[in-house]
Amino acid sequence: MPLAERIGEYVMGQAVIWTDDTPIRTLAPGNGKTRVSRFWCYAVDPRPYAGPGHPAGFYRYSADRKGERPRGHLEGFSGYLHTDAFAGYEALYRANGNQPPRVTHVACMAHARRKIFDVFNVTKSPIAEEALRRIQELYVIEAEINGRPADQRQAERQERSKPLLGALHDWLVEQRRRLSGKAPLGKAFQYALSRWDALSRYVEDGRLSIDNNLAERLLRDIAMIRKNFLFLGSDRGGERAAAIYTIIQSAELNSLNPEAYLADVLDRMAHGHPINRLDELLPWNFHLPLAAAA
Numbered sequence: 001m002p003l004a005e006r007i008g009e010y011v012m013g014q015a016v017i018w019t020d021d022t023p024i025r026t027l028a029p030g031n032g033k034t035r036v037s038r039f040w041c042y043a044v045d046p047r048p049y050a051g052p053g054h055p056a057g058f059y060r061y062s063a064d065r066k067g068e069r070p071r072g073h074l075e076g077f078s079g080y081l082h083t084d085a086f087a088g089y090e091a092l093y094r095a096n097g098n099q100p101p102r103v104t105h106v107a108c109m110a111h112a113r114r115k116i117f118d119v120f121n122v123t124k125s126p127i128a129e130e131a132l133r134r135i136q137e138l139y140v141i142e143a144e145i146n147g148r149p150a151d152q153r154q155a156e157r158q159e160r161s162k163p164l165l166g167a168l169h170d171w172l173v174e175q176r177r178r179l180s181g182k183a184p185l186g187k188a189f190q191y192a193l194s195r196w197d198a199l200s201r202y203v204e205d206g207r208l209s210i211d212n213n214l215a216e217r218l219l220r221d222i223a224m225i226r227k228n229f230l231f232l233g234s235d236r237g238g239e240r241a242a243a244i245y246t247i248i249q250s251a252e253l254n255s256l257n258p259e260a261y262l263a264d265v266l267d268r269m270a271h272g273h274p275i276n277r278l279d280e281l282l283p284w285n286f287h288l289p290l291a292a293a294a
Contacts, residue, residue, distance in 0.1 A: 003265065004058075004243035006278050007250050011058040014044045015079035016207050020215035021065065021086075022222050025231040026238055034231045037238055038065050039245070040073060041218045045253065049150040049207045054284035055253035057218045059245040061238035067091065078102040080205070082212045084111055085195060107198035109135065110211035115188040127175055128185055134168045142210050150206030157203040165200045169193070218249055247283075254283040261286060 011017065019042045025034040040062065045055040062069040067088025074081070074092060081103050083089055092103040113135050120128035141160050145153045172189050179186035192199060202208040222245070232238045247265070251258040265281050279285055 001240075001243050002275065002278060003269075003281055004246040006282065007056050007246050008042075008058040008060075010054075010282070011042050011044050011056050012074070012077050014053065016044065016082070016205075017074075017077065017079065018043045018045075018082040018209070018212055018215040019070070020084065020212060020219055021070075022219045023065075024061075024222065024226065024238070026063065026235060027231050027233050029234070035063070036065075037232065037235070038062050038069070039219065039222055039238075039242060040070060041215050041245075042073065043215050043218050045214055046207075048146050048209065049153055050147060051150060051207060055250075056283070057246060057249040057253060059242040059249070061235070061242040063235050063238075074103065080104050080106050080201075080208055082106045082108065082209060082215065084108055084212065085191075104201070105198045106201050106208050106212075107195045108212035109138065109199055109202075110213055110216075112188075112192040112195070112199060115191050116185070119185045119188055123185075125185060127179075128188075131168075131172070131175075131189070134164070134171065137164055138168075138210060148206075153206030154203070155206075157206070162200075162203050165203065169196055169200075221245075221249075251283045251286075254286075256283055256286060 019040065021038045021040045023036050024039055026037040027033075028035045038061070040060040042058045042060070043056070044053070046053045047055060060069075060073050065088070067086075067090075070086075070088050071091055079102075081089065081092065083105065085107070089103075089105065093101050093105050095101050113132065116128050116131050116135075119125060120132060138161055141156065141164075145156045148156075172193055176186060176189045176193060179189065181187070181190070202210050232241065247262060248258045251261045261283065264286075268281065273281065
């Protein structure tokens with residue numbers, strides 16, 4: 001647990017975070033039934049913009065999905081937050097008196113695209129197909145600049161992506177006027193337009209991403225695991241699971257063998273590794289030969 005918390009401190013100290021959540025069932029004590037709880041993932045990865053630091057994933061468990069949960073997790077965070085449109089984050093984006101907001105929302109283009117794709121998949125609408133084509137142009141640029149320094153990414157986006165975004169916005173507005181507000185495609189377009197500032201914010205800073213896929217990928221294992229067991233045994237078990245996910249996923253992100261890493265970390269802690277030297281056990285400080293020996 002101390003090691004997972006130290007990884008969490010590192011993640012929350014970064015200027016850009018990606019986050020998402022996923023449901024998990026937990027045994028409700030006393031009545032033999034289960035209730036829906038959540039795992040939350042807070043991730044960082046400087047590799048796409050050749051930045052300093054290390055990739056890591058920090059997981060938290062909560063007994064429900066109330067907005068106070070992520071707000072509590074992010075209490076000390078200040079910077080850009082990649083996330084979906086969950087209303088629980090809204091309070092973080094508001095100014096506090098004379099103080100500007102400490103968290104800036106970066107919305108997920110993949111979410112907006114998915115809603116349009118779902119309509120196209122059913123209706124084969126040429127308007128939906130054109131929207132997908134225009135969004136794909138933005139992703140082509142992102143693929144080309146992946147791994148470049150942040151200043152180069154920002155310059156490319158300002159020159160190439162920003163005009164495409166402006167044209168896409170005007171086209172969506174025009175098409176939205178022609179569509180019923182109750183039509184599925186009209187709803188999909190309105191989803192994007194109502195979040196346009198946050199959707200297009202990624203062109204302002206080369207450290208940002210066009211989508212929130214990093215956090216979604218780091219929750220995919222949990223979504224798969226849900227098929228292999230019925231529920232968590234308790235809230236305390238959920239907190240322990242979150243700590244294990246934090247350590248294992250962070251090890252994988254740093255190209256470690258997670259089994260060897262975890263075995264060596266547990267062995268060192270069991271034999272009195274000093275708490276004031278905990279940073280030596282962080283995945284990015286861990287020495288591969290030691291993991292191989294373990």
